[in-house]
Amino acid sequence: MTANERPVRVLVVDDDFMVVKIHRRFVEQLEGFVVVAEARTGDEALRQVEELAPDLVLLDIHLPDISGLEVLRRLRSNAVPVDVLMVTAARDVETVKESLRGGAVQYIVKPFSAQVLHDRLREYDRLRQSLRQIDDGGDGEVGQREVDAIFGVAGRAADPQLPKGLTAPTLQLVANALREATLGGDATISAAEAAEVTGLARVSVRRYLEHLVSVGAAEVRLRYGGSGRPERGYRWTG
Numbered sequence: 001m002t003a004n005e006r007p008v009r010v011l012v013v014d015d016d017f018m019v020v021k022i023h024r025r026f027v028e029q030l031e032g033f034v035v036v037a038e039a040r041t042g043d044e045a046l047r048q049v050e051e052l053a054p055d056l057v058l059l060d061i062h063l064p065d066i067s068g069l070e071v072l073r074r075l076r077s078n079a080v081p082v083d084v085l086m087v088t089a090a091r092d093v094e095t096v097k098e099s100l101r102g103g104a105v106q107y108i109v110k111p112f113s114a115q116v117l118h119d120r121l122r123e124y125d126r127l128r129q130s131l132r133q134i135d136d137g138g139d140g141e142v143g144q145r146e147v148d149a150i151f152g153v154a155g156r157a158a159d160p161q162l163p164k165g166l167t168a169p170t171l172q173l174v175a176n177a178l179r180e181a182t183l184g185g186d187a188t189i190s191a192a193e194a195a196e197v198t199g200l201a202r203v204s205v206r207r208y209l210e211h212l213v214s215v216g217a218a219e220v221r222l223r224y225g226g227s228g229r230p231e232r233g234y235r236w237t238g
Helices: 017-028 042-052 068-077 093-101 114-137 144-154 168-182 191-198 202-214
Strands: 008-013 033-039 056-059 083-088 106-109 218-224 230-236
Touching: 008 017, 008 042, 008 114, 017 033, 017 114, 033 042, 042 056, 042 068, 056 068, 068 083, 068 093, 083 114, 093 106, 093 168, 106 114, 106 168, 168 191, 168 202, 168 230, 191 202, 191 230, 202 218, 202 230
Parallel strands: 008 033, 008 056, 056 083, 083 106
Antiparallel strands: 218 230
16 A cells, blocks of 8 residues: 555444454554444444445444344445445345345455455455556546456456356355365365255355366365275365
8 A cells, every 4th residue: 555545434233242352453553454334233334334435344243223134225225435345144045135236345255264354355446446547547437448457357256258147246155155264274175064054955065166177276185084085175276
């Protein structure tokens, strides 16, 4: 971040005060980001957005009054210029779909490490910087090349040419689970383990994992259990 750039101002929303503290610490460990407020209910989050105009909201879905999805819907229906990153334990595909339809810039499944959040925040910041540079240096319009570059930063885990029967929201869910379980180490997870994490069928999860292998986002290794029979283990490679 240069001297002329202000930090990304973040609102952390979660009903658990300990989780709020952890997420706040994670955010403020990353240069260029600052937490401007905390909220523990949906209504409080909406008030804080209106009063403080943060750049980004880290939004939990399970809140005591209204859901995070409802908060997202109200922000979008009122055309509030704020970005939203969903941070939640919700793993069902429909919730992921609703978050994408509502315009969430990312979706992180709890629990997660500081590194996982830092990676998403860096991607988000690169997106903002790309948009700012285009806006500052042009006539307010973009060509296809610029659009491709922007959306390539924001959604690199989703392949636009998905095989028949695969969907982008489910691919994102499986990719997130794989990345959080294996990134930065030598561990692998099986299709059955990934199915348990995501709540999807093992056969379906395996198709997504094999697709990630085919596009170079994951690798597969044989694992040997007590029975001696090999099992395919998957590891995120990005």
